[in-house]
């Protein structure tokens with residue numbers, strides 16, 4: 001019933017009959033039958049290639065489902081080589097498939113490459129040792145070798161031909177430790193790095209735990225790329241781009257990039273890139289961004305997610321006490337006694353609201369409802385909550401559940417592309433009853449807002465009260481910080497960061513810089529004016545009722561967190577812009593927040609301008625939260641959180 005010529009006749013036209021016959025006689029070796037390997041053998045079989053040598057020691061698991069050609073329920077726990085050989089033979093029963101069910105190793109490498117016309121690499125990214133050996137063996141035996149790497153929603157292709165630059169000459173792996181080899185492989189594979197700009201959750205890339213995210217589209221693109229090159233190499237057709245040149249196509253970015261790195265990883269551009277990448281990996285390792293150990297009880301899992309709630313300057317004014325598997329006590333403290341931005345503790349209360357809302361959302365992931373009750377305590381600064389989780393069969397996972405970890409503050413300029421009506425609507429709905437959104441999205445309004453922010457920043461940068469806060473809350477040199485704002489997340493360039501770091505070590509330096517060098521200009525232009533102009537919109541969350549009590553602010557914080565999570569769900573970046581609102585409240589209440597009269601006067605003037613802009617006159621008590629949103633990449637530096645155990649207190653009952 002099966003007939004080779006009929007089965008692959010639709011290739012004819014793009015290949016001649018004679019070429020199809022040549023493909024039928026060729027043998028391709030594929031090591032690794034996971035994400036790309038499975039797609040490779042299927043695509044190459046359909047191209048009419050007649051023989052394969054395939055190797056993999058692994059079995060299909062559920063986490064392979066997003067991308068691996070053979071991963072489906074009926075193949076769970078079956079050896080990948082067996083499944084893929086069977087799938088390929090189901091397409092071409094005449095196939096000659098040599099299976100290596102223990103994977104490739106030193107002992108079978110020769111047999112694996114015996115009689116092979118082309119090697120298509122699809123080993124696990126981190127299987128670096130054996131990959132080096134396979135490529136080196138290919139070079140020694142004169143076998144062309146192709147590697148197509150699935151990156152984001154694109155594919156990067158590198159080809160090593162006999163007589164041209166070798167894998168080792170390109171990647172320079174010899175004598176390097178495994179971590180360095182992984183970096184070199186990554187940087188060498190895709191010098192264009194097209195995929196990085198749309199990575200939405202950087203914490204999912206974990207070089208230290210040898211884990212990274214993947215997409216099915218990238219694997220399919222790789223298979224298309226590699227099979228095209230297989231055709232060209234095996235049929236001696238057309239121009240083949242060979243290392244040190246590489247091609248990277250990114251479907252998400254609509255971009256094709258051809259790179260050229262003479263000397264491979266020894267090239268000065270690559271060396272610089274490697275240096276930066278090394279620093280980023282180290283910073284992540286030092287910051288402890290690794291996979292959490294699995295947690296035993298629902299309350300631990302809920303709190304483990306809730307600790308990602310935002311708080312002013314990443315202060316996290318809370319501690320948790322575990323009572324049993326379903327109960328905990330939360331102890332909070334505000335920072336009004338030392339932080340000028342925490343007037344009456346309201347900023348802390350908003351953060352506590354965000355925490356409680358996140359607990360509610362996290363509980364839905366456990367099929368539970370969370371009940372958070374505030375105790376009647378004497379102190380307004382130290383609030384205590386009893387949290388109880390109760391199973392509720394009807395509760396569905398909240399639609400914001402999966403955005404808690406990836407919600408982040410982006411302090412860099414964003415795209416000015418307008419928000420769609422649907423997005424605005426979704427954000428307006430997210431805050432819930434009792435709250436509205438004021439939008440400032442037209443260019444003239446954004447300009448006016450940027451101006452207010454620019455002038456307002458002078459207060460932040462020229463008052464000793466704010467200086468004390470920044471001195472304490474910026475984690476200099478850090479890309480990730482568990483308890484402060486990392487330097488790299490400030491959203492300013494290297495020079496400005498260096499100047500700020502120098503100045504913030506003493507108040508004398510700040511005043512010197514401000515007096516003689518207009519020291520506030522550089523940071524204000526970048527942190528406030530540029531960002532104020534470059535966004536889709538500024539927003540203010542307002543409450544129908546004036547905010548009067550602690551609970552009003554806590555509830556406002558809950559609405560704020562829903563808004564932020566919805567923005568994350570909509571793929572938008574967000575930055576709070578709370579300080580103009582906070583200084584305005586000082587002014588309105590007639591409280592002097594600084595010893596510098598000129599800055600107090602500036603605050604007075606700006607409070608008027610903000611009121612004018614917001615058009616809310618005496619309704620200032622209704623303002624909950626202010627910020628900006630827009631499209632753009634996620635930040636590459638962010639505040640993180642200490643592990644849950646560090647947030648626990650032991651006041652055993």
Ligand SMILES: Cc1cc2nc3c(=O)[nH]c(=O)nc-3n(C[C@H](O)[C@H](O)[C@H](O)COP(=O)(O)O)c2cc1C
Nearest residue numbers: 310311312313314347350408409576577578579639
């Ligand atoms: C009440 C409150 C006020 C904030 N004010 C500002 C602000 O004025 N400017 C800013 O850039 N970030 C502000 N943030 C963001 C925090 O600095 C940020 O949430 C925190 O550092 C944690 O980082 P993450 O949001 O990236 O997880 C504020 C957050 C909260 C909860």
